[in-house]
Amino acid sequence: MSVLLDISQVGMEFPTNDGPFTALRDVNLKIRKGEFVSLIGHSGCGKSTVLNIVAGLHRATSGGVILDGREVTDPGPERAVVFQNHSLLPWLTAYENVELAVRQVFGKTRGKAEQREWIEHNLKLVHMEHAMQKRPGEISGGMKQRVGIARALAMQPKVLLMDEPFGALDALTRAHMQDSLMEIQAELNNTVIMITHDVDEAVLLSDRIVMMTNGPAATIGEVLEVDLERPRHRLELAGDPRYNRLRARVLKFLHERHGGSPRNDSTSKTSTTRAAADEPAVHEAEGVESAA
């Protein structure tokens, strides 16, 4: 499989009142088409900065990002972003929020009826067909995130960027959303980069988990291949020793090598000690280049 997204030697310095602050240094990652990659690391290590650079919202101060052969210099519809807080326009219905994005991307190439069909199709994908005419103020947090995901999918992006998309949801809603995302992924095979603080979420959803070191000058510490077959079912995986080894590997990185603890408390359930017995495939940062 060929590389779709190439993050190469990315560094980021922010100007501050105390002089330049180096948030990222030498971030290298190649992502293949159809891959689902999670970024995990302690709060403030630079995950959102990486995502924002890929989105074109920030310009890296060194290195750069190539998407499908073109350098990323500014935001564009081929890189749709789903934020933690839905970012829907409150005065528009769910349908109209998706319509806005569809018009932006397909306004000139698809007729009105075709656009309507496409909007409805994407709202159906996220199980929101029953609430298409509701405004964000009239639906739950999980439903708002579903609309945000429908809006992003409807743009048919080359890469879908998700910044803690389920971080503000309760555990049960979050689990439903993860299952929905896996279903959608099975159907569409999108290329996804998702930031998460939840180790279970990372293992359940990802093909690879990219673990970032603490800042300043954060970089990629390790990359873990999640070679669990799909479809994945959370209940079956809970008793699967491979799942637990992968989970423990991420926890080990977060707790032992880099101190502190991730924000999401679902990470505190399993001890890290079993990871050593039969280590899953882990690449040190340098190995990322050759792995891709």
Ligand SMILES: Nc1ncnc2c1ncn2[C@@H]1O[C@H](COP(=O)(O)OP(=O)(O)OP(=O)(O)O)[C@@H](O)[C@H]1O
């Ligand atoms: N515009 C900015 N100016 C100065 N420093 C910044 C700016 N944006 C981010 N930073 C700093 O860069 C570092 C990385 O921030 P970033 O938001 O990318 O981390 P994160 O891993 O996404 O954090 P969290 O998990 O808490 O969302 C932090 O130390 C942050 O304070």
